[in-house]
Amino acid sequence: MSNLWFFYLFFSAVLIFIGIYCLLTMHNLIRLFIAVEIISKGVSLALVATGAVKKSVLLAQSLAITYIVVEVSLVATALAIIINIYKKNKSLDVRLLSKLKG
Amino acid sequence: MVIQTLLLCGLIIFSGLAIIFKDLLKAALSLAVASLCLGIIFFRLGAPYAGVFEISVVAGLITVLFILTIALTKKEREIKEANLTRIAFPLFFILFLIIDGLVMKSLLQKVPALPSEPEAGIFGEVLWKQRTFDLVAQIGVILAGVLAVLALFRKKEDEKDE
Numbered sequence: 001m002s003n004l005w006f007f008y009l010f011f012s013a014v015l016i017f018i019g020i021y022c023l024l025t026m027h028n029l030i031r032l033f034i035a036v037e038i039i040s041k042g043v044s045l046a047l048v049a050t051g052a053v054k055k056s057v058l059l060a061q062s063l064a065i066t067y068i069v070v071e072v073s074l075v076a077t078a079l080a081i082i083i084n085i086y087k088k089n090k091s092l093d094v095r096l097l098s099k100l101k102g
Numbered sequence: 103m104v105i106q107t108l109l110l111c112g113l114i115i116f117s118g119l120a121i122i123f124k125d126l127l128k129a130a131l132s133l134a135v136a137s138l139c140l141g142i143i144f145f146r147l148g149a150p151y152a153g154v155f156e157i158s159v160v161a162g163l164i165t166v167l168f169i170l171t172i173a174l175t176k177k178e179r180e181i182k183e184a185n186l187t188r189i190a191f192p193l194f195f196i197l198f199l200i201i202d203g204l205v206m207k208s209l210l211q212k213v214p215a216l217p218s219e220p221e222a223g224i225f226g227e228v229l230w231k232q233r234t235f236d237l238v239a240q241i242g243v244i245l246a247g248v249l250a251v252l253a254l255f256r257k258k259e260d261e262k263d264e
Contacts, residue, residue, distance in 0.1 A: 006206045011110045013206075015117055017198045022121040025187035030126055030171060034133055037164065038117045041140055044156070045113075052147040058228040061149035062236075065229075068155045069240050073247030075164050079171045080254040086175045093181045 008049030015042030029082045029092040033075065040071050106146055113139040118195070122188060130168040137161035151225055 019039030023032060044064050051060020082092065089096050116136035123129040137160040144153035230237070 003210065006210050008110075010202055010206045011114060013202050014114055014199065017195070017202070018114070018117050018121060021191060021194060026121070026183055028126070028181045028183070030168065030175070031121065031129065034120050034129055034168070037133055037160075038120065038136075041113070041117065041136065041160075044152075045140060045143070048144055048147055048149050048152055052149065057148050058223070058225050059232065061144070061152035061225065062229040062233055064144070064149065064152040065155050066233075066236055066240050068152075068159055070243050072159055072163060073243050075167060076247050077250040077254070079167050080251045082171060083174055084254055091181070092175055 005050065005053040008053070009046060012042045012046040012049070015039070015045065027094050029085065029094055032094065033078055033082070036078075037071075037075070040067070044068065106143065109139050109143050109146070112136075113143065118191075122191065126172045127169065130165055130172060133168070134161045134165040137165075 016039050019035045019037075019042065022035035022038070026032060026035065044067055047067065048057070048060050048064050051057040051063075085097070086092055113136050116132045116139065120129045120132040120136065123132060137156055141153045141157035141161060144150070144156055
């Protein structure tokens with residue numbers, strides 16, 4: 001049982017690594033949110049896999065559903081902000097955002 | 103177990119492709135396929151409701167939102183990512199796989215699995231009776247998201263008159 005748990009955690013950690021690597025190295029705003037999505041996939045995999053292995057999958061999947069709803073809300077808001085940033089700057093380069101006035 | 107491992111590998115590969123692809127549209131579609139793999143993994147782990155949500159909401163709705171944003175910002179000039187990041191990714195990835203494997207192998211011996219008892223009841227009882235307060239917060243989050251999007255696309259008063 002324990003072996004299986006660590007097996008899923010291994011893959012979950014790999015997903016989180018891919019997301020963090022992208023967050024640290026890329027400059028396109030949409031790509032950064034793709035990275036956030038990848039990290040959230042890793043987290044929800046860890047959540048459900050832990051529930052399945054510990055025989056409490058009902059609670060784990062209700063938590064996963066809550067997590068997915070929060071994720072959708074976050075992405076919708078973030079993409080709206082990205083469109084507004086694009087309208088203003090005509091670019092999606094995250095480095096331009098550091099040139100704030102004031 | 104073999105199918106599960108293949109699905110997990112597919113999940114990793116498509117997530118990796120999502121950051122390697124230069125074309126954003128291909129990256130978004132690759133992310134959708136990764137979500138599909140994750141949804142099937144959820145089904146096989148005995149969490150069908152989470153699987154349905156993952157496939158319909160994340161693979162469906164979020165992909166549509168991403169594609170819509172990419173279409174609305176299509177005229178952007180190319181943002182040059184450093185080539186070094188793409189070249190260095192496989193190296194860092196393999197290094198991380200080795201470290202991750204070693205850490206998990208060492209944890210396997212030391213960290214005992216938490217004791218747990220099998221759950222009783224059905225999914226509906228767990229969701230609506232045990233987690234009532236969370237569901238109220240969830241409704242709040244959805245409303246906050248809707249209001250935030252509305253606020254962000256609000257027009258100025260003089261634009262409305264025109």
